[in-house]
């Protein structure tokens with residue numbers, strides 16, 4: 001039993017234990033090229049949150065990891081079989097209910113560990129921040145915490161070399177042989193501003209990629225995944241420690 005994982009704890013332990021920071025991992029359920037499981041983002045969220053939580057706990061941070069939310073925003077994948085969509089307004093409603101509980105019970109620090117590119121919590125946390133003015137609301141994308149080019153050869157952002165290597169390390173039994181995987185080629189927009197990334201429009205997934213992947217997974221290895229995973233857990237765990245030790249009344253200097 002890990003004392004920082006709420007799902008593994010019990011009311012006996014929580015009789016006197018109190019936490020400073022609640023962490024909510026948030027994933028998605030969606031196709032990941034031909035070779036990775038639909039739950040890839042959930043498995044990643046579970047593992048990174050637990051690994052980072054362990055790092056923070058061992059440094060003395062009073063952190064509690066909530067169960068992972070398994071569905072994310074998949075509005076651009078509505079025609080891909082069984083990609084499950086949770087609208088941003090639904091995410092807002094879920095977050096408002098969770099923050100109401102935490103605020104009432106005296107946990108004033110909150111961190112989302114986001115595991116899915118379609119989830120964007122910044123505007124939601126801006127709006128909820130007005131309703132919970134005593135709380136520190138934070139979000140992070142673990143997949144942006146490190147420079148991926150130091151770990152992987154091929155770029156990508158979905159079922160790519162990074163995600164494939166990670167799942168090969170975390171859950172090797174769930175990865176099909178890489179010969180089955182597509183090349184994860186991304187078609188570019190006919191509108192240059194969108195490719196330059198300063199303009200934005202949601203990608204229509206089934207038109208952008210043939211195999212649902214973006215990024216070539218062929219050079220993935222579990223060794224690459226292990227090295228990256230351990231460094232990500234340290235980095236995200238460090239963020240948890242920093243949030244725990246911050247004084248809510250002196251957040252700037």
Ligand SMILES: [Zn+2]
Pocket residue numbers: 032040041115116158159163
């Ligand atoms: Zn993913």
